[in-house]
Amino acid sequence: MICLDMLFLVLIFYISNFLRFYLNDYSFPNFEYLNIQHFYFVFLVILILLYFSRIYSFSFDFWEETRKVFVATFFSLLIVLSILSITKNNFEYSRVFITIYFTSIFLFLPVFKRIVKNIVFSCTYFKKKVFITGNKQQTAVLKEELRKNWYLGLEYSEDDFDTVFIATKGLSKGRTNDYLQKYAFLHKDIFIIPYLTNINFANANFVQYTNIRYSLIHIENKLLIKSNTVIKSISEKLLTLLILPLFVLIHCILVYLIKKDSKGGVFFKQERLGQNGKIFKCYKYRTMYENGDEILKVYLQNNPDEVEYYGEFHKYKNDPRITKIGNILRKTSLDELPQVINVLKGEMNLVGPRPYMVTEKEKMGTNCDIILKVKPAITGLWQVSGRNNLTFKQRYKLETWYINNWTLWLDIIILIKTIKVVLFKIGAK
Numbered sequence: 001m002i003c004l005d006m007l008f009l010v011l012i013f014y015i016s017n018f019l020r021f022y023l024n025d026y027s028f029p030n031f032e033y034l035n036i037q038h039f040y041f042v043f044l045v046i047l048i049l050l051y052f053s054r055i056y057s058f059s060f061d062f063w064e065e066t067r068k069v070f071v072a073t074f075f076s077l078l079i080v081l082s083i084l085s086i087t088k089n090n091f092e093y094s095r096v097f098i099t100i101y102f103t104s105i106f107l108f109l110p111v112f113k114r115i116v117k118n119i120v121f122s123c124t125y126f127k128k129k130v131f132i133t134g135n136k137q138q139t140a141v142l143k144e145e146l147r148k149n150w151y152l153g154l155e156y157s158e159d160d161f162d163t164v165f166i167a168t169k170g171l172s173k174g175r176t177n178d179y180l181q182k183y184a185f186l187h188k189d190i191f192i193i194p195y196l197t198n199i200n201f202a203n204a205n206f207v208q209y210t211n212i213r214y215s216l217i218h219i220e221n222k223l224l225i226k227s228n229t230v231i232k233s234i235s236e237k238l239l240t241l242l243i244l245p246l247f248v249l250i251h252c253i254l255v256y257l258i259k260k261d262s263k264g265g266v267f268f269k270q271e272r273l274g275q276n277g278k279i280f281k282c283y284k285y286r287t288m289y290e291n292g293d294e295i296l297k298v299y300l301q302n303n304p305d306e307v308e309y310y311g312e313f314h315k316y317k318n319d320p321r322i323t324k325i326g327n328i329l330r331k332t333s334l335d336e337l338p339q340v341i342n343v344l345k346g347e348m349n350l351v352g353p354r355p356y357m358v359t360e361k362e363k364m365g366t367n368c369d370i371i372l373k374v375k376p377a378i379t380g381l382w383q384v385s386g387r388n389n390l391t392f393k394q395r396y397k398l399e400t401w402y403i404n405n406w407t408l409w410l411d412i413i414i415l416i417k418t419i420k421v422v423l424f425k426i427g428a429k
Contacts, residue, residue, distance in 0.1 A: 001056055001116075002047065008112050009043050009105070010036070016101040020094055034097060041083065046076045046105070059128065059152045064202075066110040067409050073109070077102045114151065121153045129157040133179060134167030138193055142167065163187065169195035198397075200405035222406035223352075223374050231408060236350045240343050247340050254285060254334065261325040264290045267338060272355035275375045280347045282355050282376075283338035287326025288319075295320050333422050339378045351411040352377030353399040360392075367396045370403055381410075384417035 017033050049072040050056070055065050077098075084093055120126050130146065132139045142165060146154045154163075164183040168176050176192075184190055194201060205218035222228055255266050264286055272282040289295060299320040300306055306316050322330065329335035339355075342348040348355065355376035361368055381402040382395040390398070402410070 001113075001120075002051070004116050005050065005109070005113070006043065006047060008109060009046060012101060012104045012108070013039055013043075016097055016104060019100055020097040023096065034093070042076075042080050042101075045079050045083075046073070049073075049076050049079075059154050061149060062110070062114060062151045063409075063413050065113065065151075069109050069113070070106060073102060073106050117151055117153065121150050124155065127153050127155040128163060129161040130154045130163045130165060131158060131161040132156060132165040132167065133183075134165075134171055134193070135169040135195070138167035138169050142193070161187070163189040163191065165191045165193060167193045169193070169197070171195070198401050198404060200401075203405060203407065219404075221370075221404055223403045228406060229374075232349065232406070232411070235408065235411075236343065239350060240340060244340070247337065250334070250337065254329070254337070257325050258285060262289055262323045271358050272376065273358060273361060273372060274347055274355070275372065277361075277372045279358060280342070282348075283341050285326075285329055285335045285338055287323060287329050287335050288321040289323055292321030333379075333383070333418075336378055343378070347375065349375045349377040350379065351414050352380055353402065354380055354382060354395065363392065364396055367400050371396060371399055374403055379414060379418040381414060384414055384421055 013034075013036060021033060050069070053068040053072045055068050060068065080098070080102075132142050143156050146152060146156050164187050166176070166179045166183070171179075180190065199219055201217065203222070207216040207218060208214075209216065223232070258266050266286060268284045268286040268288070269281045270284070271279050274280040296319070303318075306318070309317055326335070339348055343350060352374055353371050353376050356364065356371070364371060380399060382390060382398045385398055
């Protein structure tokens with residue numbers, strides 16, 4: 001992978017050279033082709049930072065590796081600019097060329113790595129053999145992930161394996177030590193999967209007290225930190241303003257379709273639980289007939305199994321109240337688009353927990369306190385993790401995890417995955 005990444009950096013160098021030379025005809029300063037020998041130090045800086053980001057040592061999924069590539073590329077740019085400035089060579093290198101080069105790496109290196117890994121890992125020889133032992137539930141989840149997530153380059157094996165995963169959920173201290181003693185002296189890489197699954201330990205800080213040989217794990221409730229809420233608020237408002245023209249255009253089209261499809265207003269307003277339990281009016285497009293309650297009453301009398309389904313999932317499998325255009329709006333999640341108004345009013349976020357109904361507060365139980373500490377949102381982790389295929393309990397567990405382990409990168413991932421969910425209607429009802 002290091003060699004292939006080096007080839008990619010060289011290829012981008014020549015492409016950037018060509019693009020920069022092409023810009024000579026567009027009022028840019030005159031540029032002569034840059035000799036690759038003068039750019040070796042840049043390749044070296046980038047590869048060193050990529051190496052120390054550990055992407056060549058550990059198997060990360062696509063999103064985590066992409067984050068590390070972005071960070072390494074950004075700091076590589078800063079180091080290169082610093083070196084050029086200190087050595088007083090900054091005027092000999094085209095700033096436009098440097099911009100093109102690093103922007104291309106930022107945008108296309110993750111894509112390149114995904115394509116290359118898809119080809120490389122299609123050959124079993126290049127996959128790392130992994131044995132998973134311990135808790136049956138965690139083991140089953142991990143095996144399924146290794147089977148589906150080819151990007152990891154890992155393959156489960158019970159015979160010839162290089163690495164061992166120990167799933168510790170439900171294991172006693174003695175049993176865990178037995179597993180460690182059994183595998184630690186025979187295999188180089190041992191990974192411990194903690195039994196606590198509601199904490200992202202990758203974002204935790206480890207503190208060592210040498211005298212007593214204790215390691216402390218420092219955990220923060222990420223979205224309850226003031227600086228994080230400020231960063232999230234500013235970034236979301238900027239993004240909302242950027243998508244506002246597109247929202248207005250789509251809104252005009254949908255208003256026409258809703259009015260043409262059935263009688264009634266365009267918007268549906270419902271009281272929902274906001275931050276700190278404050279009740280607010282949540283906007284949606286109307287997706288039901290005006291006499292929906294009467295239609296539903298007759299339907300439930302003929303389909304009593306729907307009552308039980310609603311008790312578990314808080315939705316009906318086949319809701320007779322939904323209009324034709326309403327069905328499309330729900331499947332594409334476009335019915336929630338008017339919640340952009342709630343975001344502009346400061347009542348909601350773009351990403352976060354779902355806006356719970358007032359009647360659902362008691363069912364949330366002890367999770368209610370932490371979920372209502374933050375603003376509800378248009379999309380969230382539950383919507384890109386199965387949506388309506390998840391039970392009510394699974395939803396609020398995901399949202400508690402999101403609040404505890406929030407990062408700005410996690411919000412970006414959720415927004416990107418939301419587009420995929422909307423386009424391909426994954427988990428939609």
